[in-house]
Amino acid sequence: MFIVIDGIDASGKSTQVELLSWELTRLWKTVKVLDFPRYDQESSYFVRKYLNGDYGKNVSAEMSSLFFALDRFDANYDFRDDMEKYDYIIANRYVSSSMIHHGCKIDDITQRGIFLKRLQNLEYKICGIPQPDKILFLSMSFENNQKLLQKRAYESGTTELDLHERDTKYMRKAWQTAHDISAQQWWILIDCEENGELLDRESITEKILRCITHP
Numbered sequence: 001m002f003i004v005i006d007g008i009d010a011s012g013k014s015t016q017v018e019l020l021s022w023e024l025t026r027l028w029k030t031v032k033v034l035d036f037p038r039y040d041q042e043s044s045y046f047v048r049k050y051l052n053g054d055y056g057k058n059v060s061a062e063m064s065s066l067f068f069a070l071d072r073f074d075a076n077y078d079f080r081d082d083m084e085k086y087d088y089i090i091a092n093r094y095v096s097s098s099m100i101h102h103g104c105k106i107d108d109i110t111q112r113g114i115f116l117k118r119l120q121n122l123e124y125k126i127c128g129i130p131q132p133d134k135i136l137f138l139s140m141s142f143e144n145n146q147k148l149l150q151k152r153a154y155e156s157g158t159t160e161l162d163l164h165e166r167d168t169k170y171m172r173k174a175w176q177t178a179h180d181i182s183a184q185q186w187w188i189l190i191d192c193e194e195n196g197e198l199l200d201r202e203s204i205t206e207k208i209l210r211c212i213t214h215p
């Protein structure tokens, strides 16, 4: 089964991918984890330059989404054979991340809809990458999301944020778009809060596990 964990920046994707793969391994399942974009690969050349701001702030959604699609196209030659070999392939971000982060550049709902269809055509049909069985979207309020973003920056000891992260206006827009899009797609929403309070990591993993093992 091919599962994607998605959500906006600092929504706990890496945390959940790690916990989930650990829990599935404990259940004697074979697990392979994928991470996108693959910053350490040559195929992410344009992604890295774009996120570093080398192309400026006005790169169109069509153009910027192409950078990320090509990185996945390249990766797919490494992982498509693994689809049969593992019980679970878990991707930390995938096409859904591009839908969120590039889709949010387009305000007009109709135009955005057209873009999202084209993007999925580009990735799944033209690039021919595997389609996930389940896309799990980690959902939380913008305020809780901002807290996690600051926490991660503090923990990693970095004050360096990328083109998107350092722009709060963009982050709010990405948050709103992500929630709008996730409601329109067939993604499974994982509510990471209870009464406005963020759930602990393990409780979120339990929710995800239930979604995966009891369809």
Ligand SMILES: Nc1ncnc2c1ncn2[C@@H]1O[C@H](COP(=O)(O)OP(=O)(O)O)[C@@H](O)[C@H]1O
Pocket: 007, 008, 009, 010, 011, 012, 013, 014, 015, 016, 148, 149, 151, 152, 153, 155, 198, 199, 200, 201, 202, 204
């Ligand atoms: N449920 C949670 N409660 C508290 N802190 C969390 C929770 N999930 C993640 N974190 C912390 O929030 C920050 C962002 O999480 P991370 O997994 O790196 O997010 P992402 O991969 O989506 O950017 C990290 O410092 C992480 O330890």
Ligand SMILES: [Mg+2]
Pocket: 013, 014, 015
């Ligand atoms: Mg991460």
